[in-house]
Structure formats: structure tokens, C-alpha cells
Amino acid sequence: MPTFGTYALLLALVLSAYNLLAGAVALRQIATRKRGRLSPERLAETARRAGIACFVAVTCGAFALVWAAFTNDFSVAYILHHSNRALPAPYKFAALWSGQEGSLLLWSWLLAGYGLVVRLRHKVDVKLSAYASTILAGIQVFFLLLVNFAAPPFALVQGAVPHDGFGLNPLLQYPEMVIHPPMLYLGYVGLSAPFAFALGALMMRYPGEKWIHITRRWTMVGWLFLTCGIFLGAHWAYQVLGWGGYWGWDPVENASLMPWLAATAFLHSVMMQEKRGMMKKWNVWLIFSAFLLALLGDMLTRTGLVSSVHAFAQSSIGNWFWPFLVICVAVCLFTYFLNRDHLKADHKLEALVSRESSFLFNNVVLMAACFTVLWGTLFPVLSEYVQGNKVTVSAPFYDRVAVPIGVFLLFLTGVGPLLAWRSTSMRSIRKNLVAPTVAAVLTGIVVIAIGVHPWSIFTSTPGTFYAWMTFMLAAFVTTAIGSEFFRGARVIQKQTGKNLFASVVRLTRRNTRRYGGYLVHFGVVVIFIGLAGSAFNQSVEKELDFHQSMNIGPYRLECLDYSEDTNPNYDTEYALLNVYRDGKFVTQLDPAKRFYQASQQASTIVAERSTPEWDLYVVYAGKDPQTGQPIIRAHLNPLVMWIWVGVLIVIWGTLIALVPSMQPGSANEAAKSLGKRELVTAGKAES
Amino acid sequence: MKPVMTRLMQFAVAPTIAIALLLSMGATSPNVRYHRIGHELMCVCGCNEILAECNHDSCPDSPVELAELKADLAKGMTDHQIFAAFQAEYGATVLAAPMLTRFNMVAWIVPPLLLVLGIVGVMGLVRKWRLRAAAVPAAANVEHFDHLRSRIRKETEL
Numbered sequence: 001m002p003t004f005g006t007y008a009l010l011l012a013l014v015l016s017a018y019n020l021l022a023g024a025v026a027l028r029q030i031a032t033r034k035r036g037r038l039s040p041e042r043l044a045e046t047a048r049r050a051g052i053a054c055f056v057a058v059t060c061g062a063f064a065l066v067w068a069a070f071t072n073d074f075s076v077a078y079i080l081h082h083s084n085r086a087l088p089a090p091y092k093f094a095a096l097w098s099g100q101e102g103s104l105l106l107w108s109w110l111l112a113g114y115g116l117v118v119r120l121r122h123k124v125d126v127k128l129s130a131y132a133s134t135i136l137a138g139i140q141v142f143f144l145l146l147v148n149f150a151a152p153p154f155a156l157v158q159g160a161v162p163h164d165g166f167g168l169n170p171l172l173q174y175p176e177m178v179i180h181p182p183m184l185y186l187g188y189v190g191l192s193a194p195f196a197f198a199l200g201a202l203m204m205r206y207p208g209e210k211w212i213h214i215t216r217r218w219t220m221v222g223w224l225f226l227t228c229g230i231f232l233g234a235h236w237a238y239q240v241l242g243w244g245g246y247w248g249w250d251p252v253e254n255a256s257l258m259p260w261l262a263a264t265a266f267l268h269s270v271m272m273q274e275k276r277g278m279m280k281k282w283n284v285w286l287i288f289s290a291f292l293l294a295l296l297g298d299m300l301t302r303t304g305l306v307s308s309v310h311a312f313a314q315s316s317i318g319n320w321f322w323p324f325l326v327i328c329v330a331v332c333l334f335t336y337f338l339n340r341d342h343l344k345a346d347h348k349l350e351a352l353v354s355r356e357s358s359f360l361f362n363n364v365v366l367m368a369a370c371f372t373v374l375w376g377t378l379f380p381v382l383s384e385y386v387q388g389n390k391v392t393v394s395a396p397f398y399d400r401v402a403v404p405i406g407v408f409l410l411f412l413t414g415v416g417p418l419l420a421w422r423s424t425s426m427r428s429i430r431k432n433l434v435a436p437t438v439a440a441v442l443t444g445i446v447v448i449a450i451g452v453h454p455w456s457i458f459t460s461t462p463g464t465f466y467a468w469m470t471f472m473l474a475a476f477v478t479t480a481i482g483s484e485f486f487r488g489a490r491v492i493q494k495q496t497g498k499n500l501f502a503s504v505v506r507l508t509r510r511n512t513r514r515y516g517g518y519l520v521h522f523g524v525v526v527i528f529i530g531l532a533g534s535a536f537n538q539s540v541e542k543e544l545d546f547h548q549s550m551n552i553g554p555y556r557l558e559c560l561d562y563s564e565d566t567n568p569n570y571d572t573e574y575a576l577l578n579v580y581r582d583g584k585f586v587t588q589l590d591p592a593k594r595f596y597q598a599s600q601q602a603s604t605i606v607a608e609r610s611t612p613e614w615d616l617y618v619v620y621a622g623k624d625p626q627t628g629q630p631i632i633r634a635h636l637n638p639l640v641m642w643i644w645v646g647v648l649i650v651i652w653g654t655l656i657a658l659v660p661s662m663q664p665g666s667a668n669e670a671a672k673s674l675g676k677r678e679l680v681t682a683g684k685a686e687s
Numbered sequence: 688m689k690p691v692m693t694r695l696m697q698f699a700v701a702p703t704i705a706i707a708l709l710l711s712m713g714a715t716s717p718n719v720r721y722h723r724i725g726h727e728l729m730c731v732c733g734c735n736e737i738l739a740e741c742n743h744d745s746c747p748d749s750p751v752e753l754a755e756l757k758a759d760l761a762k763g764m765t766d767h768q769i770f771a772a773f774q775a776e777y778g779a780t781v782l783a784a785p786m787l788t789r790f791n792m793v794a795w796i797v798p799p800l801l802l803v804l805g806i807v808g809v810m811g812l813v814r815k816w817r818l819r820a821a822a823v824p825a826a827a828n829v830e831h832f833d834h835l836r837s838r839i840r841k842e843t844e845l
Contacts, residue, residue, distance in 0.1 A: 243740040250735065348816035357813055364805035372798040379785070379794045387790050389779050395737060396727050397784035401798050604742070621742065633742070 002076050002154040005064030009105075009154075012057035012112070013144040015050045016137050023047035023134030030127070031204070044130045051119045051133050054140065055112040062109045065102060065153050069095040075161045078102060078153045084165035084598040086568040090178050091168050097181040098172050100302060100317065101153035106182065107298070108143040110189040115140060118193060128211055131200025132193070139192050142324050150320050167598025170570075174240050180232035184256060187226025188294040191259055194218040194266075195291035198284055202335050205342045209274065215287060216270045217658070222290075223263045224654045230256050231647040242604030242619045244539060244635035246643070249398045254377045255297030261370035262290035265363045272359050275421065277346025281336075282363070284343060288332045293370070295325055300377070351423035358416035365412060369405045376401070400462065407469050410528055413521050414477035417484055436479040443475035444468065452536075463535030470532035474525045481518045481525075488515075509662045516657030523649030526642050533614070533639025541633040543624050544575070553636040555616055556580045560588070562630045570594040572605075575620055575630040579609060591620035591632065614638040721760055724769060727784065728752065731777050738783075752777075 022043050029040035036043070065078070069092040074080040082095045082102065097103040115136045122129035147153060171177075194215045201211035233253070238246040247253060266286035272278045303318035349356050376393045384390045418432040447468055448454070454468040489503035492510075496503065508515040542550040544559035551557075562575040574592035578585060589607035596603065609616040617635040624631060725739030732748040734741060738756075741749040752773075759769045773781045785791035 241742075243736065243742045245740065248736070248740075348819065349813045351817065352810060352813045357809065360809045360813075361806065364809055365802065368798065368802035368805055371801055375794070375798055383785070383790065383794075391785045391791060391794075392729050392780045392783055393785065393794065394729065394735075394783040397794065400784075401795065405798075405802065619742065622745070 001064045001067050001071070001073060002156060005061045005068070006152070006154045008057050008060035008064060009108075009144065009148050009152075012054050012061060012108070013141065013148050015054040015057060016112075016140040016144055019047045019051040019054060019137035020134060020141055022050065023130060023137060027130060027134060027204075047137070048119050048122060048130070048133055051115050051137055051140075054137075055116040058105075058109045058112040058144075061147070061153075062096065062105055065105060066093060066096055068154075069093070072165070074163075074165050075156055076153075077155045077157050080157055080162060080165045082165070082168055084167040086598065087165075087168055087173075088569070090175070091173050094172060094178045094181075095168060097185070098168055101147065101151040101155075103181065103185070104143060104147050104151050105153050106185055107189060108140065108147055110182075110185055111136065111140050111143060111192060114189060114193050118196070124214065125210060127204060128197065128200055128206060128214070131204055132196035135196035135199050136192060139196075142320075146317065146320055150317055165598065167596055170594065170596045170599060170601045170603035171240055173596070173603070174236060176232050176236040176239070180229060180236050183225055183232055184229030187222055187224075187229045188256075188259065188298060190218070190222025190225050191263060191287075191291045191294045194222065194287050198287045199332065199335060202284060202339050202342070205339055209277075212270060212273050212283070216267065216274070219263055219266055219270075219287065219290070220654060220658055223260065223267060224651065224658075226256065226260050226263065227647070227650060227654070230260060231644070235644065238617075238640070239606055239608075240603065242606050244537065244617055244619070244633075244637060245534070246640070249376070249395050251377045252297075252301050254373045255300045257373050258297060258370050258377075259290045259294040261366050261373070262286055262293055265366040265370070266290060268359050268366070269363050272356055276356065278349070278356065279359075280343035280345060281340060284336065286363075288336075289370075292325065292328060292332070293374075295321070295328065299325065353419060353429065354423050355416065355419045355421045358412060358419050362409070362412050362416060365405060365409045369402060369409065372398070372402050372405060403462075403466050406528070407466055407473065410470065410473045410477060410525070413524065414473065414480040417518065417521075418480055432480075432483070435483055436476040439479040440472040440476035444472040447471045467532035467535035470528050474529050474532075477521065477525045481522050484518060485515070508656060512659045512661045513657045516653045516655070516659075519653030519656060520650050521653075523646045523651075523653055526646030526649055528646075530639045530642030530644075530646060533637065533642065536638045538636040539633060541621065541631065543627065543629050543631050544577075545627075545629050550632065550634060552616070552634045553614070554581050555586075555634075555636070556583075557589075557618065557632065557634060559630070559632070569598075570596045573620065573623065573630070574605075575632060577607075577618065577632070579616065589616075589618050591618045593620045593622065610641050612639075612641050615640045720766070721756065724756060724760075724766060725753065727770070727782065728756070728773060729781050729783050731781055752781075 025036075026040040026044035026047060029035060029043070065076075067073075068076045068079045069083050070089070072079075072083070072085050078099060078101050079095065082098045083092055087095075095102065097106045115133065118129060118136060119133050122133070197211060197215045197218060200206075201215070230253075233256070234246040237248070263286075266283060269279050269283055269286060273280055273283050299318060299321040303316075303321065349360070351357065376397050379393045380390045414436055415433075418429075418436075420428060452464060452468050452471070454465040485504055485507065486500075488507045489500055492498070492503040492507050493500060496506070498506070538552060540550055540552045544550065544557075544562075546559060546561070549556050549558040556579070558578045558580065560576040560578050562573075565572040565574070572592050572594050574590050577589045577591070579587045579589055587609050589609065591607040592605040594603050594605060595601075604619055607618045615635075615637045617637055619633040619635070621631040621633045623629065722739065726737055728738040730736050730738050730741035730746060730749045730752065732741070732746050734746070736742075738749055738752055755773070755776075756769065759772060764772070770782060770786060774786075779785075785794045787795060
């Protein structure tokens with residue numbers, strides 16, 4: 001099987017190289033109207049088919065590696081280092097992305113998959129798809145070069161083959177680890193498709209605006225996966241790392257946030273291009289940036305350029321990444337300067353207080369946030385270069401610099417939709433802003449009344465102040481979004497006579513993009529509320545003997561038992577705790593610590609009771625070596641559940657926005673309403 | 688436009704004054720300081736975790752650092768003195784964020800500066816475009832109105 005996999009990847013490289021070269025030659029011939037022995041159209045078709053075949057070949061390679069993991073083929077060095085016989089089946093599958101070589105293969109496979117969709121859907125726009133397919137093939141060649149020469153996943157073990165493997169990193173032996181990396185990679189790799197379409201459209205000086213619609217849809221797909229990946233990672237960190245938090249501003253976490261921010265900026269500013277033919281140059285660079293930042297993020301993860309807790313995939317592969325990144329930037333710059341006259345705006349901004357300018361400010365803030373994350377991530381390297389010593393840029397830096405930017409962004413989320421295109425009058429601002437402002441002020445007062453004191457900004461961390469601001473702005477944005485739905489639904493209600501809920505549904509279906517977008521904004525608000533809760537986290541650590549207890553917030557934790565257990569994969573130490581709230585029994589928790597035999601590493605199994613109010617998060621921190629009693633660390637983390645609920649709303653909103661809108665008076669809607677009228681008539685007749 | 692701007696400025700100034708007033712209040716307790724400073728320092732064992740959050744098994748360094756922090760607080764040292772003592776003992780990487788000294792100040796200044804420049808830039812750009820648009824007289828003809836009508840439909844879709 002390793003031989004099969006190796007040859008499959010080599011074949012994939014040859015096919016993608018052919019796709020790139022033949023595609024480029026064909027497009028050049030079409031552009032210059034020169035013809036060779038083979039017509040450029042037929043040459044482009046062979047390139048497209050080579051791209052499709054490349055997917056089959058990479059799939060064979062990925063299958064061979066998974067097969068090696070399932071059959072415990074420890075002659076393959078990668079399998080030896082990332083699997084063992086006792087590893088449960090789902091984690092054997094996850095071995096595909098648990099190390100450098102496998103994750104590069106996963107990247108190549110996903111890229112080939114996206115390429116397959118582009119190539120199969122080429123009739124959407126044959127010429128633009130040919131450009132995109134060729135550009136994707138260029139990226140594919142790079143990643144296949146990596147898996148064939150720099151980090152081959154099928155490299156064989158030298159000497160005698162060991163009987164068992166070294167096992168999978170215990171931190172990765174968690175159900176979400178089977179989903180989080182593929183989701184994140186689907187997001188990262190997904191940004192290649194809009195990049196290919198945008199670069200292709202610029203290269204061919206695409207007439208019209210169709211390319212921007214195609215690019216926007218592809219970006220939404222990539223953005224959705226990236227969102228899922230980022231938050232699955234946050235949830236995994238919360239459940240597995242056991243430090244009580246979900247985001248540590250680690251460079252690798254930051255690496256995923258940067259392209260997400262750039263893609264978010266694009267998804268906003270693209271509306272200005274679609275509606276008013278503005279911001280064309282800016283949009284092209286946003287989508288280029290999102291792709292380049294995804295590449296940079298991938299490079300940071302793999303090269304160890306900056307210190308990170310994600311150290312499992314570090315190597316000298318940066319020698320390959322840097323030139324590729326430079327080539328990509330050079331291609332973007334060259335294509336842009338050659339064709340920038342094609343990106344002339346149709347209109348100019350007419351007023352400072354308008355929807356357009358709110359998008360502009362939104363973009364500035366999003367890109368400032370993106371730059372802050374990039375700056376904080378790379379500053380240690382810069383400091384070492386300038387001062388000769390490395391510094392750490394961790395959570396306190398981002399709490400002071402990035403959090404205020406985030407709060408400002410939340411404010412813009414509320415204001416933007418209330419402004420009209422082109423220009424907004426003072427009267428309109430007053431009319432639209434009154435309700436949200438009143439809601440914000442009332443919320444601010446209520447929040448102070450229940451004990452959140454923003455003036456504690458200097459007695460502790462600034463978190464309390466930002467949390468107070470966030471709660472107020474959350475009320476502001478929610479009221480603004482609610483009033484948008486209400487206003488639109490009232491119009492529909494007057495037209496159709498249906499109830500308000502049915503009118504909201506119809507309104508959303510008529511403009512899925514706009515109202516799906518509002519739902520996404522609402523989800524973001526809910527996430528922000530959850531994030532604000534972290535300002536009030538509490539934690540207590542105590543050694544507990546049988547029937548001893550500890551208190552945190554309204555909870556009392558009583559130690560019922562502590563013991564040990566073993567199975568072929570790991571040994572476990574755990575404690576059994578009864579949880580009481582205000583004297584009443586609520587649940588039983590069993591925090592544990594596992595010690596994996598193959599990898600000789602420990603991992604934490606957190607026990608938690610999650611409610612909308614707070615999470616009681618309990619960690620088995622180890623045993624006291626003298627007394628043999630368990631040390632229990634309990635965290636009380638307010639509002640964490642809101643984050644996960646918010647993400648679900650974001651996903652729901654994005655899916656709605658991806659569905660095409662139903663036009664008012666369309667045949668479909670008319671038929672349905674006719675059908676319903678007939679049913680009503682029939683019902684009346686029957687009664 | 689001017690009244691709009693003036694009112695927007697008022698909206699911006701009022702919260703700024705409120706924040707400034709809030710900043711002038713408050714005092715610090717030792718427990719809160721221990722928690723806060725524990726979150727401003729790193730564990731030096733190589734785990735790249737915040738000192739107060741380091742939780743891995745048998746960490747050789749975090750208990751020692753936390754004990755030092757407690758001792759420093761008991762001695763009545765100021766935040767700055769504690770940071771300087773830790774930096775002298777463990778190097779600059781023990782601080783979770785760069786201090787406001789010489790080149791490190793650049794880390795703190797550049798992102799907000801860029802944001803302010805971006806916002807000022809956008810305001811300037813809008814002003815420039817607005818003036819340019821006002822200087823060009825609009826041509827009124829049937830074709831123009833057709834174009835305008837389709838644009839209005841596009842821009843005001845529900």
C-alpha cells in the first residue's frame with residue numbers, strides 16, 4: 001500500500017503540472033488569438049480533465065495512508081509516529097491530519113476536491129472557470145511537490161519494523177479532533193477558490209460583474225468552514241486543554257483568525273461592488289490577502305517561526321513555503337498593476353453618513369483587527385531582529401489592543417444596517433437610532449444594578465469595563481436587527497395579511513442574503529455576550545479527601561470517591577464529585593486524568609455542568625504525592641454556552657444567505673400562494 | 688452635513704468623558720493583584736501558557752514562579768518592581784506582553800495608530816470624493832433616467 005500511495009501522489013503531481021501548463025498555454029492562445037496544432041479549446045479541455053483525474057489520484061494517496069493506519073502498517077514512518085494498535089478506529093482515521101506529512105496530504109486532497117467542483121461546474125462560465133482551474137492547479141502543484149519531496153507521508157522506517165506504534169498525541173484523542181482540523185482546512189483551502197476566480201477575472205479583464213458573484217459565493221463557503229473550524233478548535237481547547245479557557249491568542253489560533261477577518265471584510269465590501277460598482281481594487285486585494293494570510297497561517301503552523309503550543313507539526317518546511325508565498329505575492333502584484341485600469345469604480349462615495357461609508361469603516365476596523373493579530377504574532381520575531389532578544393506577545397496585549405477594536409466593530413454592526421445607501425439624513429438617523437440607543441442605555445443601567453461595575457477598570461483587568469460596553473452594544477445591535485426585521489415584516493404583513501412570524505419568514509426568503517446576514521450579525525452578538533462573560537471567571541483549587549467539599553459561586557462540590565482504572569490505551573485517575581447548588585443536589589461530575597501508554601503522555605478529561613448562566617468546569621489537577629488525595633481545580637465560567645449557541649446562529653444565518661432569494665411575485669411563490677388560497681377555499685367549502 | 692458631524696462628535700465626546708471619569712476611581716486588593724499579575728506573566732517551562740493558567744502535570748516552574756509572586760506581593764513591591772524582578776531572573780519572555788519601554792512601545796502604538804489613520808483616511812477620502820462629485824454637473828437624459836431607475840431598484844430591494 002505505501003508503494004501504491006507513493007505512485008498515486010507522483011501521478012497526481014504529473015497531472016496537476018499538466019493541468020497548469022496546458023491550461024496556461026491554452027489561455028495564452030485564446031488571449032492572443034494564436035492557434036497551435038491543437039485548438040486552444042481542446043487543449044483547455046484536456047487540462048480540465050487532467051485536473052479531475054488529479055483528484056482521483058490524490059484520493060488514492062489519502063486512502064492508502066488511512067488504510068496503512070487501519071492495518072497497523074508500522075513500516076510507514078508516519079503511521080509509526082502517529083498511531084498504535086490500541087488506538088480506537090475514529091482516531092486512526094484522524095491520524096491522516098495529526099502530523100506534518102498527513103496534514104499536507106489532507107490539504108492537497110481538499111484542494112483537489114475544490115478543484116474538482118470548479119472543473120465539474122465549468123459551464124457556469126467556461127473561460128473564467130478555465131482561468132480558475134489553471135490557477136488552482138498552480139497551487140496544487142506546490143502542495144503535491146511538498147508531499148512528494150519535502151514531507152512524503154509514505155517514507156519507510158529504516159531497519160526493523162517495530163511491533164507497535166508510538167501512538168497519537170493524547171490531546172488529539174477527542175471526538176472534536178476528528179472534525180476540527182478538516183473543517184479548518186476546508187476553510188483555509190476554501191479560500192483558494194475565490195482567490196483563483198478573482199485572480200483569473202483580473203487576468204482576463206473579465207467583462208461585467210458575474211465574477212464577483214461567483215467569488216462571493218466561494219468566499220462564503222470558505223468563510224463558513226473556517227468559522228466552524230475556528231470555533232470547533234475553541235471548543236476542543238476548552239474541553240481538552242483543561243485551563244478553563246477557549247482562546248489563548250496562540251500564534252496558530254491567530255493564524256486562523258487572520259484570513260477569517262480578511263474574508264469577513266471582503267464579504268462586507270463586496271456588497272458595495274455589487275450594488276454600486278465601488279471598491280473594486282480594494283475587494284480584489286481583500287480576497288488576495290485572505291488567501292495569502294491562509295498560506296502564511298499554514299506556514300506559521302508548520303515552521304515553528306513563532307513559539308506555539310501547537311508544536312506537533314514543526315519542521316524545516318519553511319524553506320519551501322517562503323518562495324511560494326513570495327511567488328504568490330509577486331503574481332498578485334504583477335497582475336494587479338497590469339490590469340488595474342480595469343478595476344475603475346463606477347461611482348464615488350457621496351456622504352460620510354451612508355451605508356457605503358459604514359462598510360468602509362467596517363473594513364478599516366476589520367483590517368486593523370487583522371493587522372493587530374498579525375503584528376502581535378510576528379512582533380516577537382521583529383523584536384529579536386531589532387533588539388536581539390525575543391519578547392512574548394500573549395493575551396494581555398490582545399486584551400488591551402484587539403478587544404477595544406472588537407467592541408468598536410460590534411458598534412458598527414449595529415449602526416451600519418440602519419444607514420441608507422448614498423446618504424442618510426439626520427432625521428432618518430434620529431428615527432432609526434432612538435430605539436437601539438434607549439435599549440443600550442437601559443441595559444447599561446440594569447447591568448450595573450446587577451453588580452457589574454465598569455469603574456473597576458483600574459482595580460482589576462479592563463475586562464469588566466469592556467464586558468459592560470459589550471452588553472450595552474449587544475442590546476443596541478439586537479434592537480437594530482430586530483427593528484429591521486420588524487419594519488420589513490410589517491410591510492409584508494400589510495401586503496399579504498399573514499401573521500408577523502409568517503411575514504418574517506417570507507421577508508427572509510425574499511432576500512436571503514440580507515436577512516441571513518442579519519442573522520449572522522445576531523449570532524456574532526450572542527458570541528460577544530459569551531466572550532464578555534470571561535471577565536467574571538472564578539477559579540478555586542483544593543485537595544479533597546473523602547466527603548470533604550469545596551465551594552465556588554453558588555456551588556458546593558463534595559468528594560464522593562477517587563480511584564484509578566486502566567484499559568489497553570490508557571490508565572485513568574478520577575474523582576467522583578457530588579455537586580450541590582444552594583444546598584440541593586444538582587449533578588455528579590467525574591473529572592479525570594488519563595495517561596496514555598504508547599505515547600507516555602498525560603491528558604485532562606474535564607467534567608462540566610453547562611447552563612446558559614455559567615459553566616461549572618472541574619479539572620482533576622493530579623494527586624498530592626504525600627497524601628495521595630486528588631487536587632481538584634474548579635472554574636466558574638459565566639455565559640460560555642452563549643458562544644456555542646452564537647456560532648450555531650452564525651452557521652444558520654450563513655446557510656440562509658447561501659440559498660438563492662425567492663423573487664416577489666415569482667412563479668414559485670405565486671403558485672404556492674395560489675395553492676394555499678385553493679386549499680383555504682376548499683376548506684371553507686367543506687366546512 | 689455640519690450639524691450631523693457636530694452631533695456625531697457630541698456622541699463621541701460624551702462617552703470619552705464618562706470613561707475618563709471612570710478611570711479616576713478605584714483601589715487594588717492583594718488577591719486581585721495576585722490574580723492580575725499572574726495573568727501578566729508566562730510560565731517559563733516552555734508550555735507557552737499564562738502563569739496563572741498553567742495546568743500541566745508536575746510543571747517544574749509555575750509553582751516556583753507563583754510562590755515568588757506571592758512573596759513579592761507580601762514584600763509590598765509595586766507591579767513595575769515585580770515585573771522587573773521577574774524579567775531580571777527569567778528574561779523578557781516571562782512577561783506576557785511587552786513593557787512600555789523603548790522599541791517595545793512600538794508593539795503597543797502601531798495597531799491603534801493604524802486604526803486612527805485608517806479612519807481619518809476614510810473620512811478624508813469621502814470628503815474628497817464628495818467635493819469632486821459636487822463639481823461635476825449631472826446630465827439629464829432618458830438613458831440616464833433608465834439607468835437611474837434600474838439602479839434605484841437594485842439599491843433599494845427589500
